[in-house]
Amino acid sequence: MKSRLLALLALIAVVTLPGATLLAQTSAQPVFSTVPSAERIPNFDQLVSQLKQYHDCTCQCGCYAHDLDLQADRAIAFLQKRVTTQRPNEKLALVLDIDETSLSNYAEMLQQHYLWDDKVFDAWVNTAQAPAIPGTLRIDKEAIQLGVAVFFITGRPEDQRAATERNLRAVGYEWKSLTMRAPTEAGETAEVYKSAARARIAAQGYTIVLNVGDQWSDLKGKPEAEFSVKYPNPYYFIP
Numbered sequence: 001m002k003s004r005l006l007a008l009l010a011l012i013a014v015v016t017l018p019g020a021t022l023l024a025q026t027s028a029q030p031v032f033s034t035v036p037s038a039e040r041i042p043n044f045d046q047l048v049s050q051l052k053q054y055h056d057c058t059c060q061c062g063c064y065a066h067d068l069d070l071q072a073d074r075a076i077a078f079l080q081k082r083v084t085t086q087r088p089n090e091k092l093a094l095v096l097d098i099d100e101t102s103l104s105n106y107a108e109m110l111q112q113h114y115l116w117d118d119k120v121f122d123a124w125v126n127t128a129q130a131p132a133i134p135g136t137l138r139i140d141k142e143a144i145q146l147g148v149a150v151f152f153i154t155g156r157p158e159d160q161r162a163a164t165e166r167n168l169r170a171v172g173y174e175w176k177s178l179t180m181r182a183p184t185e186a187g188e189t190a191e192v193y194k195s196a197a198r199a200r201i202a203a204q205g206y207t208i209v210l211n212v213g214d215q216w217s218d219l220k221g222k223p224e225a226e227f228s229v230k231y232p233n234p235y236y237f238i239p
Helices: 002-013 020-030 044-056 066-085 104-110 118-127 134-148 156-172 191-201
Strands: 089-097 149-159 178-180 204-215 225-230
Touching: 044 178, 066 134, 066 225, 089 191, 104 118, 118 156, 134 149, 134 178, 134 204, 149 156, 149 191, 156 178, 178 191, 178 225, 191 204
Parallel strands: 089 149, 089 204, 149 178, 204 225
Antiparallel strands: none
């Protein structure tokens, strides 16, 4: 009898201890502890899955090819309208970025699980096997037909010129000039470098009427085009 009384008193003491309510709740309802700020960061594996689904047009998040074509159609419609107001002797220019704008590197990205590796990407560039982005090829051909000069401005280094030109020609592009990053420009941000390249085009007497790129750094910075078309690119960011 005495032992039972002691056990009952011990149980009463435990229940009345601080935190006993939490213990009771824990036994009745599981409790999960998280760090909310960390949980707001998207999970990498889930992001990779969503990127693939977006490219393959198999999710509710959109369809990459459709979105590219939509923007290309807008660019072509602008060009067609703009040439109707072209002044006598006015030289019109179209500026195109290359990677994820004119050529697709998706095969290389997929193989690398969307992770960046300079050496792997450089080797891919040198194969000159990147397919054209169809909408941009349509823009290029429309510009040529309308008499608008096509200027490529890419962040690729000058030592990749031969492979880049070979790739562009193989998929059907035509152009007037191709600007590539010189060694002395290696430390510049894309926006600074590309703005300076556009300034040199304008200095030749051209009116830059259209600029197409997949990064804001392809488009922003003086001088800017009359109409700039931003392609979607959820795969990487270039400042």
